[in-house]
Each structure stands twice: as structure tokens, then as C-alpha cells.
Amino acid sequence: MATLPAYRLENSNGEEIASPDAEQALICFIKEDCPTCKEVMPVLEAFFVRFGSTIPVHIIGQTSQGNTALAQQFNPTFSILDDSALQVSFAADIETVPTMVLTDAGNGQASRLVGFVKEEWQALATKLSVQLDVEAPQLDWPALPDWRPGCGSLSVGPADEPRLRAMAEGSPIRARRIDIGRQDDEVEFMFDQGFSDGLPLVPPTPERVLAMLSGSKRDAQEVLGEMAPNMGEVTIEKVAINAVMAGCKPEYLPVVLAAVEAVLTDDYNIHGVMATTMGASPVIVVNGPIRQRIGMNMGLGALGQGNRANATIGRAVRLVIRNVGGARPGETERSTLGNPMKFTMCFAEWEERNPWSPLHVERGFAEEESVVTVFTMVSGPTLIVDQDSRSASQLAGTLGQGLQAVMGPKAYFATDCLLVVVPEHVDTLMRDNYSKEDLRRRIQEVSARPVRELVADENSATGIKAATAEKMDEASLDQMMTKFRRDEDIHIVVAGSEAGKFSGAFHGWVTGSVGSIPVSRKIEE
Amino acid sequence: MTTIMDPTDERVPVTRQLTPRPSAVTGRVALLDISKPRGSVLLDQLEEVLAKQLPGVTLTRYAKPTFSKPAPAALRDEIHQDNDFVIEALAD
Numbered sequence: 102m103a104t105l106p107a108y109r110l111e112n113s114n115g116e117e118i119a120s121p122d123a124e125q126a127l128i129c130f131i132k133e134d135c136p137t138c139k140e141v142m143p144v145l146e147a148f149f150v151r152f153g154s155t156i157p158v159h160i161i162g163q164t165s166q167g168n169t170a171l172a173q174q175f176n177p178t179f180s181i182l183d184d185s186a187l188q189v190s191f192a193a194d195i196e197t198v199p200t201m202v203l204t205d206a207g208n209g210q211a212s213r214l215v216g217f218v219k220e221e222w223q224a225l226a227t228k229l230s231v232q233l234d235v236e237a238p239q240l241d242w243p244a245l246p247d248w249r250p251g252c253g254s255l256s257v258g259p260a261d262e263p264r265l266r267a268m269a270e271g272s273p274i275r276a277r278r279i280d281i282g283r284q285d286d287e288v289e290f291m292f293d294q295g296f297s298d299g300l301p302l303v304p305p306t307p308e309r310v311l312a313m314l315s316g317s318k319r320d321a322q323e324v325l326g327e328m329a330p331n332m333g334e335v336t337i338e339k340v341a342i343n344a345v346m347a348g349c350k351p352e353y354l355p356v357v358l359a360a361v362e363a364v365l366t367d368d369y370n371i372h373g374v375m376a377t378t379m380g381a382s383p384v385i386v387v388n389g390p391i392r393q394r395i396g397m398n399m400g401l402g403a404l405g406q407g408n409r410a411n412a413t414i415g416r417a418v419r420l421v422i423r424n425v426g427g428a429r430p431g432e433t434e435r436s437t438l439g440n441p442m443k444f445t446m447c448f449a450e451w452e453e454r455n456p457w458s459p460l461h462v463e464r465g466f467a468e469e470e471s472v473v474t475v476f477t478m479v480s481g482p483t484l485i486v487d488q489d490s491r492s493a494s495q496l497a498g499t500l501g502q503g504l505q506a507v508m509g510p511k512a513y514f515a516t517d518c519l520l521v522v523v524p525e526h527v528d529t530l531m532r533d534n535y536s537k538e539d540l541r542r543r544i545q546e547v548s549a550r551p552v553r554e555l556v557a558d559e560n561s562a563t564g565i566k567a568a569t570a571e572k573m574d575e576a577s578l579d580q581m582m583t584k585f586r587r588d589e590d591i592h593i594v595v596a597g598s599e600a601g602k603f604s605g606a607f608h609g610w611v612t613g614s615v616g617s618i619p620v621s622r623k624i625e626e
Numbered sequence: 627m628t629t630i631m632d633p634t635d636e637r638v639p640v641t642r643q644l645t646p647r648p649s650a651v652t653g654r655v656a657l658l659d660i661s662k663p664r665g666s667v668l669l670d671q672l673e674e675v676l677a678k679q680l681p682g683v684t685l686t687r688y689a690k691p692t693f694s695k696p697a698p699a700a701l702r703d704e705i706h707q708d709n710d711f712v713i714e715a716l717a718d
Binding site: 277278279283287296306310328329333342343370372376420424614616 | 629630631632633634635636637639661691692693694695696
């Protein structure tokens, strides 16, 4: 048996009593509302009277009010030590009261009696009186019950056990603990500390953080990387703390972790994404079986509010970036307008309603794998309304025309986009058996423009500079230019309700190695 | 009393002193382009002006691979070792 923890507990006179440092000691844990504990109070008194002058005898009670009540009822000559914080009971691994422990040198547990088994207690009394050469406790043993099971220790009760486990030595959490005074409101405190994105946060108490960590099998101290701009070390524990604040359930944690890992890559370039005046933000798409398991929304209102998983996973990622990375608006986050996606933007793909390969399969993962993909987008979802087209080429044409506006109608070869095709539009496209490739090609075809139309003019100085155009020959000016540098820069997923012919487009930021490249990560459950 | 866990990286950055500013520009000057559009236009003009006004000064051009990421450590080291001053053209 493990050694008993060292402790300092107050007795009823307010004196601090240290754990025994003796060859032998008797320590008994009790609580007032336990009938068995009350039955053994006279036994404890008899033990104390006989052995208390030879070896330390400590009686530890689990509530201060209960200790007082026991003292009043039984008037013992011992003073009950106050473990109302339950930390000693928890550390001593007490599951039942009464538990009587006989320690040996070094606080090892020579024996441990759980509940009341008369035979065992009597044997202990006999053994000690022989060893200590004192009279046996004066007890009417036959009058005592043979056996009483005892009661559950408060230290393993559902109300206290999670907190105690989180606070105990050996707890996997290591972050700095911040005590908030009784008179302070914890939500206001977190606002004042700058932890918030502007909305109230769930206080990340040790027990909540520990519960959050149970959502992943990974070591709490595993380092995922360094988050720009402050290059703060991102551990799984830090992600869990921010996930608690965001309102996540523990089962969302693996998704948050994978998304944070994606964001930490050089390809993703979170430093630039946060610092840019363009107001870029992560847009997170979840694929695979975990979508269903954690109840993500991929149907009606998938890109909107109302689903806890969608809302809080995206928010948790943003809070990690803010709190661990230090990207705060007005500091290194310099967005001119900002955008609401900076609170959260995360949704799942409706793979079952998708006639094509889902996003993660297209990006090289197996269908049964759960995967998170993080894009960088500056705006969206911008609706492209088409309730009239009945053929795939017409509808894809409308989508192409809509996407021409990405970053500006004359911004060609400039960025990427994420097109969220709604089910009714999917049906129209599938009437003509359109593949994703067909859709991309048609979008490029319809949005392509001759170079001369993209030159700066009196209507707009954006596009190709006049000086550059002047050096071009007629053939070059007549050449058709596609909106997107590559067809793959049109990312396509399916989501949304069965009713409504409005697909949505997210507009990209600077793409490729000079900006941000979408990153997918397998979700480790 | 409620106890919460610190969600930040828990670091307290040290305060650093600015390098003393010399009264005159001498020696070697780095002209750093962060690779945003038209940064080079500004630096071209500056280089021309500085070459005329400070003929004894050595001007060296540098460029970040992309404006959207911090300068690579090797580039920062090179600029630091080989120059006494840096002029950085930021953007647009």
C-alpha cells in the first residue's frame, strides 16, 4: 500500500496538527452523516483513550459542521481534524468512511480497515495493546454490530472528485493557476484579463480542464508547436484550457487539436493571416465519421449559429491563436474591418449528400478517416442565387459569374475560394452528371476574360496596370485569362439544407507559398 | 474562490533597450524590401537619393521572400552582421 500523504489539518481549537512522524500511528477518516461512523465513535474514543498517549491517534472528519456535530453528540476526548477541503482524504485514496489506517514508519500503511468489520477492529485493538503493552480498549464488543459497510467518502463523490483530481499532485495539468477573489465575478475577470474575443467565456477551472483533456488520449504536455506572433508554446493542455473557455465538450477536443496543428504549419502561415489588414480568418471544414459522432451541423444553417460543435470548435481555435499566440486586434492583428468569422467559422461537409469525393478524400485521406481542413478566407459566405437554371452548364455558369467577384472583378490569378454547394444545386448539377472537375472547368470558362478587359481603366484602377498593358501586343491582350490560377484553387464542398438554391462562396486571401495554403490534418481520436 | 487555469503562454517579455541612434549615417546601410507591391519603387528612389547625398555609405538591397511571413532568421542575421543601419520599405 502507498504511503499516506503528509498533511497539516486544523483541530477544533483552530490549531494546526501535522501528520504523524512516528513508528506507528492510527488515522481514521469519518464523516458525520454516515451511520457507521457514528456507531464507531465510541470505539474511536476507546482506542484514543488506550493508545493515544503512546502513539498518535488522528481522527479526520470530512465536513467542519459535521465535525462539530459529532463532537457535540459524542463529546469525545479527541479533537476531530478538519479535512473539509477533502484533499487529504483524496490523496489518501479513501473511498469509504470509516477507514482506519495503521501506519508504520515513514507513513506506510501497515493495515487498512474499510467500513466496520468487528472482527478486524477487535484484532487491531488486541494487536496494538500487545505491541504497545497497554490495556486493551474498554469496549462492550458483543454489543457492537458484526459488520457495517460504511458510507462513500466525500472525496470520491461526484460533486468534489473532479476538482480534487485536478488539484491533486500528479494531475496532468501544469498551467499557472489563477485565483479569482470571492468578491470578483469570474466572467468579468476574464474580460479584464483580455482572454475574451468579446463574448463571455466559460471559466477554465482545473476540473473542467481535466474533463476536457479526457477527450484525447494524448499527453497533456505534448507540444504542438509555437503560435505566432508571440511564438507561444502550444501544449495540448493550453488548447484544452482555451477549448473550455470556448464552450467545447471534451469530445470536440481532437478536432480542435487537429485544427490547431494545421494552423501551426508554415504552409498555413497564421502570422500573416492574423496580421493582414485584409481581415483573413481560418475557415474550418470537418470530414469523416467524427462529424456525426459529435453532432456537427452540415445541413440546415450549417454555416450559421445554433450548433455547439460548429460554434465552439471554431471559437476554440481562435482563442488559442489569441491567448497563446498573442494575436489581438489593434496589436499584431491589424484587420481594417475585421469579419465575423474571426469569432468562429467551422462546419462539416454533408458527405452523404455529396455525389462526388468528399473534401478529405480529394485531399488524399481515406473516407473512413476523420479530417479537418483549414482554409484562409477574407469574406463569406457570399450567396450566389440561382433559382432558375435547370441545366448543369447554366448553373455552373452562374456560380462562375458569382465567383468572378472574388477579391474584385478584375482580380485574376489572385486568390482561391471555397464554394459551398447546396443540395438543390447539387441535384441540378447531377442532372447532367457533372463531376467536380466539370464544375471547376465551367466556372473557369465562364469567368475567364480577355486580358484587355482586366486592364485598369476609368471605371477602376484595379487590375493590370496600364503601363504593363501598353507593352503587350494585340494577341496578348486578346488572350483569355482564367479567374483562378489553377482549377484546384476552387475548393468545393457540399452543405446546407434540402431547400434553397443559394450556394455560398468564401473568398480567399493571398494564396500559395507567399500567403496561406489550405492544410488538412487527420483527427487523432 | 474560483481557480482558473491560465490560457496564455505565460511568458513575460523582457523590455529591450533601443540601440543608441548615431548622429550621422555612415558605414553600411541595408535597404530591405518586404516584397509587397511598389516597395521596390520607394527603395529605388531612396537608393538614388542616398547614393548622391551620402557617397561614402555602402548601400545593399535585401528582400524578404514574402511580406506575409516574418523574415527568415538567416536573412535577419545577414542584415545584422553586414550593416550598421536598415531602411525597411513596408507596403503598397
